[in-house]
Amino acid sequence: MAYPIWQPGTLYQPGDIVVPITMPPPSSTVVQNGGFNSGSSGWDYGGDVEYFNGYGFSGNACLRLAGNLPGGTALNQTQLVVPVGKQITASCMIQQGAAIAGATRGWVEVQWFDASDTPLGSPNKGNVVDDGRGGRWNKSSVTATCPAGAAYCRAGITLWSVADHNHPVWGDELQVQGTFAGLPDSLAYRAVQPESGFSAANEPAWPPVLGQTVVDNEVTWEAISSTRVTWTAQPLYVSGATEPDWPEGAGEYVLDGSVLFRAVSRRVEDVNCPNTKIVAIASSKVYCADDDIVRYSATVNPLDWSSADDAGYLPTGLQNYGSNPVAAMGLYRANLIPFNAEAFQLWQLDEDPANMALLDALPMGSTQHHAMAAVSNDLFFLASQGVRTVGIAASSTNFQAGDVGMPIDPLVQAAMATGAVPLGLYFPAAGQYWLMFPRETDTHVFVYSMTVIGQVGAWSRYEFPFVVEDWAIAGDSLYLRSGDYVHRVDEAVLGDEVVVLPSGGGDPVREVRPFPGLIRWPWLDFGQPGVTKAVYGFDIVGTGAVSVSFGIDQSNGGLFTPPYRVPADTVPGMVIPMPLAAPSLAVELRYDGSERWQWNALQLYLQDNRPMS
Incomplete structure (x- = not known):
């Protein structure tokens, strides 16, 4: 709080508090009787040290520690006021006489005190003088910084000796230098006279040390510590260094550093919530x-x-x-x-329940909630027969109508028969509907890619070498979670990154497994069934090297020719020769996954060998 400034000729009541107009003059920059030339006065002697008359550095007196005594400290009585954060330097001279090196020691020190004359921490200790061979006087000095909360300091000399050593050690010539202040922070003056009185016409010489008084005409002022509010910023909520032991019951508390956590139930507690x-x-x-x-x-x-x-x-x-x-x-x-x-x-x-109404109901069901996905302006769902859409199913009222999932119904039904719980999603950035069937070690995915809005798309089949447990879309990216790992779908990557445990033990390692591409046509008659067709060549258009195989025997479990590796684009130049004959044919294209690939067109050159009557 702010105190009034002292005024001349003013009536002050006992207990009134003021602050000076003029700063007091600096406190003394010398210590009292620092060279012991005025006798033993001005010092507080502690331990075994004593005033000694008959020997000294600059006179005929000093501080002495006699032989066979452990030690002590003489602290000068001068109170030196130093502003907080400023420095003071103290020094003294030490003489060890006939003592061997290390047997006796001496040094200067500075002790700080608060407003109640209580020492603040340990003294600031100067360099130790422990070798005075040849009768030399050696200096010990220290520079100390005034800490927060200190009202003043006092300088002193400490002498020390080993217990079995009988040679004395001397200390003398204590001096101080530094920044001194007349009015420290948080200092004000309180009227302590028994009755009200008038101040003098001139400002008194304000004492700079707490507890000291000065007479101001009829008023006696005592130096006190003023009341101030100091704001210190500190974080309110800081967790501890280690994880706490979390409680398991709802409503229980645990203290983590300065944060108090309360366990809450993650469930909706309303009884009507299903x-x-x-x-x-x-x-x-x-x-x-x-x-x-x-x-x-x-x-x-x-x-x-x-x-x-x-x-x-x-x-x-x-x-x-x-x-x-x-x-x-x-x-x-x-x-x-x-x-x-x-x-x-x-x-x-x-939002208003009064406006809710039943619009329609159709006898086409589904029990696979997680396979459902809103795609464009439609809803894809998984029925017992396969993937269907609400738009076509509602208009035809028949699951057998030409819906998007019809081409892969046998494959989807086989996947459902394994008991795998399907997951469905719509990937807008790719314009794809995914129907995933996680298995024990991998995931089978049927992907419907829409080419042009309103037209029929195409189905693909992906096989991931890890088990997909969940998915999320962030921005334009699709993320798949498998255990503790999260995979991001990136069309620019040529393989699946998986985590593998080394056979010999050790930490798991990541490896990228290239994924091959396979395009296979069904068995086609290319004209009249049962008539042998002679193929003499083909052309293919695309990117990425490809291996071509031809199915030539539909009745023999699907017999195919060995893969024949050809360039990605064979249109320039001559036709790729492929002499073979069969009544029905199938074509299989394989890409090894070592590079980006794309298929655009395949042209077969063939003719019937015999007519049918």
Whole structure:
């Protein structure tokens, strides 16, 4: 707080506090009787040291430690006021007489005191003089910095001797130099006279040391420490050096450094929340399957599943095809589609429950919630027969209609028969729908790539040499998690990076396994069935070296010719000769994965060998 400035001729009550107009003059820059020439006065003697008359450095007196005594310190009584952060230098002279090197020692030291005359820490010790052979006087000096909280310091001399040594040691000529102040920080003056009185016409000589007083006409001022608020910035929440022992019960606490953690349940505690994994988010609400109905939370509050006229449920079990539990849910053009094993329903959603309504219901079901994905303006889902879309299924009301998944139905059905739980996703940056079947050591993926919006796309099959457990899309990148590892799909990379445990032990290592490419056509008649066709050559257009094989015997388990490696683009130059004959043919292209590749076109040159009647 701010104190008033001293004023002349002013009536001051006992206890009034002021600060000076003029700074007091600097305190003494010399110590009292530093050379002991005025006798033993001005010193506080501790331990075994004593004033000695009859020998000295600059006179006939000094400080002495007699032989066979362990030691002591003489501290000069002069209180030296030094501003915080400033320095003071003290020195003295030491004489060891006939003592051998190291048997006796002496040094100068500076001791700091706070406002209550309590020593602050250990003294600042000067260089030790422990060898005075030849009768030399040697200097010990120290430079000390005033620490925070110090009101003043005192300088002194320390003498020391080994216990069995009988030669004396002397100290003399204590001197100080440095920066001294008249008014230290946090110093004010309080009126301590018994009754009120008037100050003098002129400012008194303010004492610079706490507790000292000065008479100012009828007022007696005592130097005190003023009350100040010092703001110190420090972090409020800092964790400890090691992880705490986390509590396991909800509501329990654990202290980690200066942070107090409280264990909370990660579950929604509302009794109406179904806590199932069949979930969709739309219209600022969370929708969750609950047996044969679909419950929804309050608007923008997923913790509230009970508020009237806000939270509630869709009565899917009371509508057409609602006898089975809801097994999957997805969004189709901002509408909610709950699936069960026999059908799906189409519900209009809104933040206001009064505006929700059943739009349609069709007998086409799905039980694979995680295989569902919104693709462009449609919804892909996995039915018992294969991949289907809501748009085509709803318009045809028939799973057998020409839907996108029809070409790979046998492959998908075989993958589903293994019991693998499928995962579906839409990768917008690539325009692809992925249907993943994680197996024990790898993952089988069916990929539908859309070429032009509104036209039929094409299916591919990927095989990853690791088990995909989950996926996420961040920006334009697709990330796949496998155990403790996260993989990023990058079309510029020519292989799959996997972690391998060395057979001989040691740390896991990463290796990149190139992934080969395979394109295979079905068996084609190239005209009338059963008629032998003679192939005499072919051309291929693409990038990347390729090996070509031809299937020549459909009835013999699919007999193919040995792979024939050809350039990526054979159009320039002559036709690549390939003489063979068969009633039906299949073509197989293999890329070894050592370089980027692309297939554009394949041209066969053939003719019928015999006509059919």
